[in-house]
Amino acid sequence: xxxxxxxxxxxxxxxxxxxxxxxxxxxxxxxxxxxxxxxxxxxxxxxxxxxxxxxxxxxxxxxxxxxxxxxxxxxxxxxxxxxxxxxxxxxxxxxxxxxxxxxxxxxxxxxxxxxxxxxxxxxxxxxxxxxxxxxxxxxxxxxxxxxxxxxxxxxxxxxxxxxxxxxxxxxxxxxxxxxxxxxxxxxxxxxxxxxxxxxxxxxxxxxxxxxxxxxxxxxxxxxxxxxxxxxxxxxxxxxxxxxxxxxxxxxxxxxxxxxxxxxxxxxxxxxxxxxxxxxxxxxxxxxxxxxxxxxxxxxxxxxxxxxxxxxxxxxxxxxxxxxxxxxxxxxxxxxxxxxxxxxxxxxxxxxxxxxxxxxxxxxxxxxxxxxxxxxxxxxxxxxxxxxxxxxxxxxxxxxxxxxxxxxxxxxxxxxxxxxxxxxxxxxxxxxxxxxxxxxxxxxxxxxxxxxxxx
Numbered sequence: 001x002x003x004x005x006x007x008x009x010x011x012x013x014x015x016x017x018x019x020x021x022x023x024x025x026x027x028x029x030x031x032x033x034x035x036x037x038x039x040x041x042x043x044x045x046x047x048x049x050x051x052x053x054x055x056x057x058x059x060x061x062x063x064x065x066x067x068x069x070x071x072x073x074x075x076x077x078x079x080x081x082x083x084x085x086x087x088x089x090x091x092x093x094x095x096x097x098x099x100x101x102x103x104x105x106x107x108x109x110x111x112x113x114x115x116x117x118x119x120x121x122x123x124x125x126x127x128x129x130x131x132x133x134x135x136x137x138x139x140x141x142x143x144x145x146x147x148x149x150x151x152x153x154x155x156x157x158x159x160x161x162x163x164x165x166x167x168x169x170x171x172x173x174x175x176x177x178x179x180x181x182x183x184x185x186x187x188x189x190x191x192x193x194x195x196x197x198x199x200x201x202x203x204x205x206x207x208x209x210x211x212x213x214x215x216x217x218x219x220x221x222x223x224x225x226x227x228x229x230x231x232x233x234x235x236x237x238x239x240x241x242x243x244x245x246x247x248x249x250x251x252x253x254x255x256x257x258x259x260x261x262x263x264x265x266x267x268x269x270x271x272x273x274x275x276x277x278x279x280x281x282x283x284x285x286x287x288x289x290x291x292x293x294x295x296x297x298x299x300x301x302x303x304x305x306x307x308x309x310x311x312x313x314x315x316x317x318x319x320x321x322x323x324x325x326x327x328x329x330x331x332x333x334x335x336x337x338x339x340x341x342x343x344x345x346x347x348x349x350x351x352x353x354x355x356x357x358x359x360x361x362x363x364x365x366x367x368x369x370x371x372x373x374x375x376x377x378x379x380x381x382x383x384x385x386x387x388x389x390x391x392x393x394x395x396x397x398x399x400x401x402x403x404x405x406x407x408x409x410x411x412x413x414x415x416x417x418x419x420x421x422x423x424x425x426x427x428x429x430x431x432x433x434x435x436x437x438x439x440x441x442x443x444x445x446x447x448x449x450x451x452x453x454x
Contacts, residue, residue: 403446
């Protein structure tokens, strides 16, 4: 899709809105009782039968529910393809190819899950982490590849670029390398999850972090002690598990080091700094339990959201650094963060009630990730806009904000449908990851043409 023209940016906004509309329409259609009974359920049975022929009968009984049909992934993929501004024949061909790809991958998913059903650890890893990530990457890869092919067969007229909208020239190769490495490292991170989530060494490291946090809290006058991997404070006990340490920020950090380090020495030093850096961050996260009530009503809630908030702040700073460069970036980033925090604190509760009202009763949310999602995403969106994109224009700002609100409402509705029909709930890690990724993707789609630093 052309991105170097003023009309291209308008097309990008329209494409984003049409894509959301198509995906929501298809999702609603597939959730109708008639469609589920006459299309989705027969499709599930067919996929399960093919999977059984390819992989053999499962060692244990595995229930293939509506959530296993791949219908949601199908709606997302077809929505993007059918919304793309090319000829109808090209869109129909792209939709057919996307549907075939998703159905084949979902059949393989059902078969592999059946093969590992006897091992709860592997079953949960594949079901919760690996296959959702693979399906998402496959959809994204197919859609972008199909767009490139469609653009070659359907070129649009070239329009001169306005002087005030120059093209991005700041290290595009490094940025592409960072994206590719991030995806690769995240896949390795997810695939290796059975190793570190059950590792005695990581558990021992968790105990060290709990003891270090207890010592620091004692130095500043807070009564605290650690027993094994549990930190005890006047507010109660806080268990430090392997999952608390193995944050997805680790592969993202390593991807950044490998992509942007200019020399081998810097790359090696950056990799060696991974362990002490994230141990220090983990200890700092534990220290959040000592925050007074005047700062945050629920310190444990803030502890759980520590990496989410940290990643959001880092993203805002990087956006300001890319846009402005030098010392000016810090000032713009601080202003953006202040605007985002003020929205979350002052208007966040009201906005969350408005967004969650159509969904009805709240979801099971022990860590508060779903409750924080709407206000946090808008706060991050505002922070990014103030830090880097305020000059882009109010029309695109409002368009992106509208799309963000629609994704939040429909996303929560989809989670309610999944929870009520199949008992499937979103993993806390996935919710926190989408809390940061959602605004970033929408800003990228709305802005479309990145602006260089001044």
